[in-house]
Amino acid sequence: MTAVARTDVDRCPGVLAVHQAADGGLARVRVPGGRLTTPQLDVLRLAAAELGDGRLELTSRGNVQLRGLRSDGPQDLSDRLxxxxxxxxxxxxxVRNILASPLSGLDQQSRYDVLPVASALDRALCERPGLADLPGRFLFALDDGRGDLSELAADVAVRAVDERTALLSLGGLGVRVEWGVMPELMVAAAEAFLEVRDQEWRIAEVAQGEELILERLGLRATEVLPVETARVVAGVHGAALVVTVPLGSLTQEQAGALVRAGDEVRITPWRSVVVPAAATGLEEVGLVTSPGSVWEGVTACAGQPGCAKALADVRTDATTHLTTGRLVGLGGRVHWSGCERRCGKPAGAFVDVLAVGNGYLVDGERA
Ligand code: SF4
Structure with missing residues (x-):
């Protein structure tokens, strides 16, 4: 791997580092492991109603965004959070960018419950002042063994092998370690990254970064982690129900229905939500609880009017196309973008629907 020279500034938004979009402030709330208690979800729902445009956007890293924040919104929001x-x-x-398999501990495919490890990793991260310098894009992932997160190319990834052992992987180079050394080993890997990097944001951008970091940890890679594409789709999975959220954007009514669904929810990196299998009242508010809907796998950037660069109102256009049958059946993952930056595009292969000012290109061809 050759080094990538970074000359641009890391502008990843947060709660305090709010991005000023055409429709007001945009705040991104990190949700380590995607896990929220329902009272916490209700705090976000109410903040969106009182400080923003009322919606909660789910991101491809299992975080939550509020848009349209008024000028005094960020301070009020941070107090509430x-x-x-x-x-x-x-x-x-x-820098609390921690993914965890959303169905961990809830169905038969889970080899190990990684959610407690995600919480411990979050605490360990926050206890180290130096790790506040990590770039906003640096990503940790804890996979419970099913292989659902490998496509997301985390910087420091861990995959469960069994109850005792896990595979620590940097850029696919793996070494087996006991769960007992996590999460300290993961934060040590992040600290080693800060030591070996120059301006880079990701381990993969540092020349021989993976090898250099493993060496500093006193480890030697023994295997290569396979990249799998195990996706979690809507429907019941053991004790859990996975709910597809159309275009990953929750209305007040939908967020309210999720708040009533149980004690906690988990936001997935596929912009869906995991609730208890017995949850009710979700289809009535436009959420999807079964697999194979037209909304599954479809994402869109902000587009007009939220983004000044957008060449189209991609969310309205995507909704129109999906509900009237045009461009339905593209299959797999589909991402609609208002310009060539393709914000929020999914990891891995996807069908690219791109606004070009006088219509759309689908994978480069006129639609
Ligand atoms: S892809 Fe382009 S139009 Fe869409 S949010 Fe990003 S910058 Fe804006």
Whole structure:
């Protein structure tokens, strides 16, 4: 791997580092492991109603965004998040990027419950002042063994082998270790990254970064982690129900229905939500609880009017196309973008629907 020279500034938004979009402030709330208690989800729902445009956007890293924040919104929002336990460290707020298999501990495919490890990793991260310097894009992932997160190319990834052992992987180079050394080993890998990097944001951008970091940890890679594409689709999975959220954007009514679904929800990196299998009242508000809907796997950037660069109102256009049958059946993952930056595009292969000012290109061909 050759080094990537970074000359641009890391502008990943957070709660305090709000991005100014055409429709107002955009705040991204990190949700380590995607796990929220329903009272915490209700705090976010209410904040969106009172400070923003009313919607909660789910991101491809299992986080939550609020848009359309008024000028005094960020301070009010951070106060609410702090009180709800969603902002444990102001210095670390943008670096708490931790994915965990959303169905971990809830179905038969789970080899190990990684959610407690995600919580411990979050605490360990926030306890180290130096790790506040991690770039906002640096990503940790804890896979419970099913292989659902490997496509997301985390910087420091761990996959469960069994109850005792896990595979620590940096850029696919893996070494077996006991669960007992996590999460300290994961934060040590992040600290080693800060030592070996120059301006780079990701381990893969540092020349021989994976090898250099393993060496500093006193480890030697013994295997290569396979990249799998095990996707979690809507429907019941053991004790859980996976709910597809159309275009990953929750209305007040939908967020309210999820708040009533149980004690906690888990936001997935596929912009769906995991609730208890017995949850009811979700289809009535436009959420999807069975597999194979037209909404499954379809994502869109903000588009007009939220983004000044957008050449089209991609969310309205995607909704029109999906509900009237045009461009339905593209299959797999489909991402609609208002311009060539393709914000929020999914990891791995996807059908690319791109606004070009006078219509759309689908994988480069006129639609
Ligand atoms: S892809 Fe382009 S139009 Fe869409 S949000 Fe990003 S910058 Fe805006």
């Amino acid at each position: 702090f009180a709800a336990g969603l902002l444990p460290s102001i210095a670390h707020e943008r």
